Amino acid sequence: MAVTLHVCITCRAGQTIPEGEPTPGARLRDAIVETGVPDGVKLVPVECLSACSQGCSVALSAPGRWAYVYGRLSEANARDVVAGAAAYAAAPDGLVPWRSRPEIFRKQSLARIPPMTALPEAAE
Template identity: 80%
Template sequence: MTVTLHVCITCRAGQTLQEGETTPGARLHAAIIGAGAPESVEVVPVECLSACSQGCSVALSAPGRWSYVYGRLSDANAGDVIAGAAAYAAAPDGIVPWRRRPEIFRKQSLARIPPIAPSIAVVPEAAE
């Protein structure tokens, strides 16, 4: 199954940037692309993950799996992000055993979001 790795490319990581300067989030995205994600991981740039006070952030998600948001990242973490995403893709429910997660995924998790339950049609009770 393919999982999605969203990378916030607008993140400034608390820095004041000069006009035309590449954001730290865009540098993280470029480093992840350069590191080469496995086929099971689709890397998608996004404009904001609303984790602005937590530095550069990424989110992992897939249908029927737990989703995760990680922060306080930089382009130096690209290899660990790819390793964590590959482990997530290999886990049937998206829950990677703690010891098999890269250290940044153990220490820099911002959110864990449960999978969306499938909709169940509610049939109103029959009138008596």
Template identity: 65%
Template sequence: MTVTLHVCTTCRMGQSIPDDEVRPGARLLEALQAEGAPDGVRIVPVECLSACDHGCNIAISGPGRWSYVYRGLNPDEHVADILSGVAAYAATTDGIVPWRDRPVIFRKQSLARIPPMES
């Protein structure tokens, strides 16, 4: 089953950014796409994850799995860790990656954990 990595393209990282400049969230999306999605993962842009005060934000979800929202991510520093964390998430059946197997940014920068939808 495919896992989705949602990337907020409107995130400003708390900066004042003119409307005609590329926002950090869009830069994060571009960097993730340039590296390429892990097997079983698709990268999808979204316009807002409603966590605007927290910097660049992502959400990961998959059928029958817990979903997560992560905050405060940096397009210049966290791309490899994001992709590693999403790959570990995709390898689970329930979305729960053991604590020590998560990248540090996934341990410390989790904003929300959402239970799977019931069918």
């Protein structure tokens, strides 16, 4: 089961970006690619994670697992994001033990979302 690492590439992290320059979110994505995406993790750039006031953000998700959104990130955090994604990929339910998470994932979590489950059939 593949894990998806979404990276908001439109994030400006509160900065004014000159026309044609990459956004901080795009630079974070590029730094993650340069660091190396872990096996079993698919990197997907997205145009918004609606965490605009929280700096650069990423989300980790997989079917049947808890999902997480992390913010206040920059390209300097790429190595920790990759380590956190690898730990998430290794956790069957998405719950990585707190002490096993990179520090940025312990301190900069914006949301934890329960796994999607099949909805019961609608009553007739």
